[in-house]
Amino acid sequence: MKIVVIGGTGLIGSKLVSSLAEQGHEALAAAPSTGVNSITREGLAEAMSGAAVVVDVSNAPSWEDQAVLQFFQVSTGNLLAAEKAAGVKHHVVLSIVGSERLPENGYFRAKVAQEELIKQSGVPYTVVRATQFFEFVQGIAEAGAVGQEVHLSPALFQPVASDDVVAALTDVVLAQPANGTLEVAGPQAIPLDEMARRLLQVRGDSRKVVADVHARYFGAELDDKSLTPGAGARLGLVHFEDWLAGN
Incomplete structure (x- = not known):
């Protein structure tokens, strides 16, 4: 089966291409660097030809509010049009747990808009909402840095290994x-500040992590339900401590 992976050269996309290929499928890594551009439509029709499934795990090049919204709207619109023309039978998109609960976050607003385009398109679809990846915890900590301290919310956080x-x-x-919509999360919910504290300690970073209920997560204050999945979510197998030991 031919499967087109939009964003197929990134963290998730490259691993997904390998996973599908190992199972005997024709997995195409589609990205501007491989001649497929979902914004300009370069190579899009050729990539879709004969495809049964399209998986969109792409990321916006800019996270500025208007730019990220425009990226996902244009890219998704072009993908869906090309899929209809090619007779693709399944559109899969990777989105984010809790997107609709944090409207202050421009990236989350853009993902909600992307999901709505897909739901209204008429193309059979599955939305896979994942919590944040373990690989992103360092960046989240840096976003909360204030001098020699890191201010983060103590709200529950349930990130997941990219492999899961x-x-x-x-x-x-x-x-x-x-x-x-299906949800995917890590096996354990941990306060965000505690998770960052563990990460920095393992990496020899002496900065103090301060629990601050008003600390904003990319523009939004958090509570225990902001970034955690609902009942019935698929939980990964890799625990944060195990991931830390291997990274």
Whole structure:
């Protein structure tokens, strides 16, 4: 089966391409660097030809509010149009747990808009919402840095290993369209400040992590439900401590 992975050269995309190829499928890593551009439509029709499934794990090059919204709207619109023309039977998109709960975050607003375009398109679809990846915890900590301190919310946080996200996406791609939303999260919810504290300690970073209920997460204050999944979410197998030991 031919499967086009939009964003196929990134963290999740490259792993997904390898996972699908290992199972005997023709997985195409589609990205500007491989001649497929979902914004300009360069190479898009050729990539879609003969494809059964398209998986969109792309990321916007700019996270400025208007730029990220425009990216996901234009890119998703172009993908869906090309899929309809090519007869693609399943559109899978990777989104974010809690996007609709944090409207102060421009990136989250853009992901919600992307999901709505897909739901209204008429193309059979599955939305896979994942929590933040372990790989992003360092960047989240840096965003809360204030001098020699790191101010972060103590709200519960349930990030997931990228490998567990890839495993979930692989299963979704090879299944029938859900025409709905599935959630993927890590196996354990931990206060965000505590998770960052563990990470910095392991990496020899002496900065003090300060729990601050008013600390903003990319523009939004958090509570225990902001970034955690609902009942029925698929939980990954890799615990944060194990991931830390390997990274």
